[in-house]
Amino acid sequence: MSARILAVDDSAENLTLIELYLQDTEFELVTARSAAEGLECVRRQDFDLFLLDVVMPGMDGFELCERLKADPRTREVPVIFLTGQVQPESQKLHAFEIGAVEYLARPIHGDELIARIRVMLRLREAVRSLEAENHAIARELQKATADLTATQSELQDLRRLVEGVGHARATLAWIDPEGRVVRCDDAGRARLAASGMDDADLRFEPLGEWITSGEPVGEVWLEVGGTSRCFALERIEWPAPEPNATLVALRDRTDEFELRRALEARRPRVPGPVEHGEVVEYTMTGCIGHSGAMREVHRMVDRLRNVRTTVLICGETGTGKELVARALHFDGRFKSAPFIPIHCGAISPNIIESELFGHEKGAFTGAERAAVGLFTAADRGTVFLDEISETTPDLQIKLLRVLQFGEVRPVGSTRSKQVDVRFLSATNVDLAERVREREFREDLFHRLNGIMIQLPPLRSRVEDILPIATTLLDKCARKYERGSKVTLSRAAADALEDYPWPGNVRELENVIDSLIALNCSDVVQLEELPIHVQRCEPHDLRRVDPGFGRASMSSDEIPSVPARRGKPDRRRIRDALERFGGDKAKAAKFLGISRATLYRRLSEPS
Secondary structure (H helix, E strand, O other): OOEEEEEEOOOHHHHHHHHHHHOOOOEEEEEEOOHHHHHHHHHHOOOOEEEEEOOOOOOOHHHHHHHHHHOOOOOOOOEEEEEOOOOOHHHHHHHHHOOOOEEEEOOOOHHHHHHHHHHHHHHHHHHHHHHHHHHHHHHHHHHHHHHHHHHHHHHHHHHHHHHHOOOOOEEEEEEOOOOEEEEEOHHHHHHHOOOOOOHHHOEOHHHHHHHHHOOOEEEEEEEEOOEEEEEEEEEEOOOOOOOOOEEEEEEEOHHHHHHHHHHHHHOEOOOOOOOOOOOOOOOOOOOOOOOHHHHHHHHHHHHHOOOOOOEEEEOOOOOOHHHHHHHHHHOOOOOOOOEEEEEOOOOOOOOHHHHHHEEOOOOOOOOOOOEEOHHHHOOOOEEEEEOHHHOOHHHHHHHHHHHHHOEEOOEOOOOOEEOOOEEEEEEOOOHHHHHHOOOOOHHHHHHHOOEEEEOOOHHHOHHHHHHHHHHHHHHHHHHOOOOOOOEEEHHHHHHHHHOOOOOHHHHHHHHHHHHHHOOOOOEEOHHHOOHHHHOOOOOOOOOOOOOOOOOOOOHHHOOOHHHHHOOOOHHHHHHHHHHOOOOHHHHHHHHOOOHHHHHHHHHOOO
């Protein structure tokens, strides 16, 4: 086994002898003539075993061993003492007490020393393996305990649900078409009385809507006592004491509803049926998602991947602009040619011209030899200029000449070179606006903007979020060597779809990576997601222009759930009600629906 060993001895002869013993072995030997020099070696690099002399001037071997065992970096590294002097038995015992694994007296045969070193290294490797197994067992035990706790909690909820179904006491009340409670017993009236409402004039608009509908049974949410509660309704045929009044049995189902919702949220999300829409023959390598907006991107890349034309890729940060650039190059017939990505904001303005165009020997201080620029290196290939808006005006002029004539002039040279380079560029800002503000050359913009590919933000293609998240879960599980498959609970999946993702796919990838790194459950629960994702409140969200991502969005202007997902379901309506403390007007406004629609959606059968 390959290992690095540090030998510390004040005798040059002893160190030379150890070098001779180990010179043809698998071990790499580093030597030090004093304890202080040995500590300096430890500070610079890692070692797998220490060979220490006992008697040394200044700091002796025992003190050096104690220091090594006090350092977390070297605490577990085996220490073997080698001594040439006769020492009392107490010294040997002291060596083992402070952490040594062996205490050998010279002279010692080379084969014996090598054998003892190999034994100690094998023992250390065995200890490491055992510790890893123990850690894996502890992790499995922790997971099993968590699963057992979750199962027990679910069983308790199921027991409560079974015991509660059919046992909620019904309230009988005469209701008129306007939702007014005409007659009701005292217990029922107390149960229905809302805070601040005159008991003599109990009126509920949803009850009136249900009475008018003529349905025999139903379910509505009523604001009772300042909170929203779910009632199951049943129409009872009985002579009315007043004209147009209907006898209704109201049974409070709120606790049952919440229990069912909690049970449902804990279960893994089952993917819905795949909608077979338009077939896309070509899919960009590495791209996940076939929403309408992404299908258009796939089509554009398919048409351009075999054509050496200039393309401008626009989109917010994190939408995958480099992925598109790589697909344009590597998915086409020019994939064997060079592909050179250049982040225009990552190279110092002082050297970017030399990096791109190259330079002659002696062109500037430090230019000891001529260098080929990236444009020349990419001849007959592709250059990807990421964040092209970060270039300086001087560089923009030089880029324009390369685009127009294919000419590259190295720094310090009087001659130009012809290159055949395909230019792809990307930006997360509105270059047209930069041109109007005179921050970007108009002629260069028109050269770059021959064909534009606009990448949609993740929030506008919600149907792609879960496929991307599922792929990332598998990828990160492999990265962190997690043996079990990780899926999303329904509540967690809904939260990921509801969150607007200002950082787009890159932000989603960071969230998934952190979940796996923090040893999340095999079925990710809502509470394991970051708080800002749970609450759908991006903490650093700035308004992003639909085309480019200019900073101007406040968190109050986050697109509402229905704006991103269509018609809101009852779960989202309930979430909105909880978010606004049962205030239906605010919840309806947040959801983008009328209050009447909110009541109607809540009263619809599950």
